[in-house]
Amino acid sequence: MAERVPPPGLVPRPAAASSSVIRDALALARRPGVLSFAGGMPASELLDVEGLRAAYDHVLSTEPVAALQYSLTDGDPRLRELIAGRLTGRGLDTDPAGLVVTTGAQQALMLLATVLLRPGDTVAVEEPTYLAALQCFAYTGARVVSVPADDGGIDVDALAHVVARDRPRLVYLVPDFQNPTGRTLALERRRAVARLAETRGFWIAEDDPYGELRFRGEHLPWVAAQTGARDRTVLLGSLSKILAPGLRLGWMSAPPALLRAVVLAKQAMDLHTSSVDQAAAAHYLANHDIDARLVGGRALYRERCDAMLGELSSVLPPGSTWSRPDGGMFLWVRLPEGFDSAALLPKAVDHGVSYVPGAPFFAGPPDASTLRLSFAGHGREETVEGMRRLGKALS
Ligand code: PMP
Numbered sequence: 476m477a478e479r480v481p482p483p484g485l486v487p488r489p490a491a492a493s494s495s496v497i498r499d500a501l502a503l504a505r506r507p508g509v510l511s512f513a514g515g516m517p518a519s520e521l522l523d524v525e526g527l528r529a530a531y532d533h534v535l536s537t538e539p540v541a542a543l544q545y546s547l548t549d550g551d552p553r554l555r556e557l558i559a560g561r562l563t564g565r566g567l568d569t570d571p572a573g574l575v576v577t578t579g580a581q582q583a584l585m586l587l588a589t590v591l592l593r594p595g596d597t598v599a600v601e602e603p604t605y606l607a608a609l610q611c612f613a614y615t616g617a618r619v620v621s622v623p624a625d626d627g628g629i630d631v632d633a634l635a636h637v638v639a640r641d642r643p644r645l646v647y648l649v650p651d652f653q654n655p656t657g658r659t660l661a662l663e664r665r666r667a668v669a670r671l672a673e674t675r676g677f678w679i680a681e682d683d684p685y686g687e688l689r690f691r692g693e694h695l696p697w698v699a700a701q702t703g704a705r706d707r708t709v710l711l712g713s714l715s716k717i718l719a720p721g722l723r724l725g726w727m728s729a730p731p732a733l734l735r736a737v738v739l740a741k742q743a744m745d746l747h748t749s750s751v752d753q754a755a756a757a758h759y760l761a762n763h764d765i766d767a768r769l770v771g772g773r774a775l776y777r778e779r780c781d782a783m784l785g786e787l788s789s790v791l792p793p794g795s796t797w798s799r800p801d802g803g804m805f806l807w808v809r810l811p812e813g814f815d816s817a818a819l820l821p822k823a824v825d826h827g828v829s830y831v832p833g834a835p836f837f838a839g840p841p842d843a844s845t846l847r848l849s850f851a852g853h854g855r856e857e858t859v860e861g862m863r864r865l866g867k868a869l870s
Pocket of ligand 1: 515578581605654682720723724
């Protein structure tokens with residue numbers, strides 16, 4: 476009998492390593508009795524179960540065949556029109572033809588990486604940044620260069636230096652209430668990044684799943700809306716944080732040539748995003764005052780954020796610092812020198828609390844003393860108790 480030959484092995488991908496840190500952290504967080512501040516889940520109280528059930532009922536009873544058949548790659552025309560209307564209302568004049576509905580903003584990120592990046596191309600990111608964006612870039616074989624950032628977002632002088640030195644094809648930014656730090660890109664820096672893109676020629680990915688969750692301060696216009704940026708900025712958005720993440724509905728608004736390439740890539744990837752989910756979401760958005768619901772959502776997140784901020788100074792080790800977000804779902808803690816948040820996580824879980832260690836969010840050398848807390852999931856009482864447990868674990 477001929478010898479059995481194994482099939483070829485898998486392609487090694489750098490994206491796999493850091494994702495396992497998060498997977499382990501989330502698995503630990505699921506232990507019974509653990510108060511988890513780890514995941515990026517919107518508050519369950521904000522999910523409109525009845526409204527969405529009615530929307531699905533409606534589309535399945537009035538247009539069952541359309542809702543269940545294959546549909547267009549670029550998305551349900553009604554949903555595109557509603558999203559374009561929202562973007563226009565928020566200050567960026569958008570034609571429905573200028574956007575594609577995607578399976579979450581996450582797919583939009585992977586599509587963008589697919590059409591823009593070749594192995595060895597450079598992407599510049601703020602430090603730290605959204606882990607799953609780093610994973611998308613890693614899959615393409617691109618080289619990720621990190622740029623220092625502070626409370627006002629990416630350091631534009633440092634970015635200018637990186638641009639001159641490394642000639643990135645893409646600069647990836649989360650300008651509002653960034654994941655993981657909760658920080659917001661200052662207005663003058665939005666203008667400066669746009670000017671830099673205009674004069675040096677690179678693409679900007681403006682990833683904005685949290686922009687409608689501002690609970691303090693003034694709304695800031697998108698980078699895409701700054702002079703000179705429109706024809707080189709790709710704006711990504713999502714229904715995940717304003718309606719429900721399980722719908723997996725996001726979008727990309729981009730210049731026509733890039734969008735055409737994205738539609739072809741999406742065709743190869745999944746043909747189109749779920750017809751029934753798009754139809755239900757379009758029906759929901761057309762028939763509910765989502766802005767009125769968002770007023771309540773923002774108030775809830777402000778209350779929860781403030782409850783957490785109110786505890787940190789009395790529970791964290793002296794010398795710790797943390798961000799003070801104006802919106803979104805996350806805040807970022809830096810423990811004193813010598814603390815290692817990943818090594819401390821099992822101890823925290825033993826005390827009945829969890830978080831996400833900060834290291835995987837760094838494209839460059841990680842700061843092991845950092846960690847991300849989500850304030851979205853728990854009310855005041857649980858937050859106070861969770862922070863008390865965190866303090867004990869770290870003491
Ligand atoms: N970008 C950022 C910055 C995020 O935090 C997330 C979700 N955690 C996404 C994109 C992906 O969102 P979606 O659920 O729309 O795929």
